[in-house]
Amino acid sequence: MDHRIGAILLDEKSVVKRSLEIEQEREVAISDLLENNLFKPKGAAGGPYRLALSVKENRLVFDIARDSGQRVGRILLSLAPFRRIVKDYFLVCDSYYKAMRTAPPSQIESLDMGRRAVHNEGTELLIKRLAGKIETNFDTARRLFTLICVLHLKG
Numbered sequence: 647m648d649h650r651i652g653a654i655l656l657d658e659k660s661v662v663k664r665s666l667e668i669e670q671e672r673e674v675a676i677s678d679l680l681e682n683n684l685f686k687p688k689g690a691a692g693g694p695y696r697l698a699l700s701v702k703e704n705r706l707v708f709d710i711a712r713d714s715g716q717r718v719g720r721i722l723l724s725l726a727p728f729r730r731i732v733k734d735y736f737l738v739c740d741s742y743y744k745a746m747r748t749a750p751p752s753q754i755e756s757l758d759m760g761r762r763a764v765h766n767e768g769t770e771l772l773i774k775r776l777a778g779k780i781e782t783n784f785d786t787a788r789r790l791f792t793l794i795c796v797l798h799l800k801g
Contacts, residue, residue: 649686652694652713667743675792686781701797731768732798
């Protein structure tokens with residue numbers, strides 16, 4: 647069976663503002679995710695899947711359907727465990743983007759290493775929170791974590 651995401655939709659009503667850098671990260675994450683991913687909802691016969699991500703009532707919502715439109719299910723995750731990591735991720739990203747303009751390469755490299763470390767921490771948390779609900783691999787979870795961060799951006 648084909649256990650992958652074939653289409654992804656972010657609830658744009660959940661997002662109020664984005665910088666150019668964040669918009670680029672969103673586009674790259676979606677492009678990379680659609681190119682190569684592993685996404686296997688528990689008990690699902692197979693995809694490809696349409697995934698709609700949104701935030702509702704302090705929960706991350708995964709609405710999953712087949713490409714045919716047949717609903718597979720909905721998974722809700724509390725956003726509380728992600729808040730600190732998302733906040734840290736955006737702080738280090740902000741520093742990184744600012745450094746890209748004027749800082750020496752060694753400082754940019756250090757900030758990028760920090761950014762990747764926080765991103766990896768968020769990815770590992772997502773894998774843990776999805777355990778028993780959706781089977782995925784690290785690269786897929788990493789791209790999904792990027793999209794979760796985008797959904798966290800509120801006015």
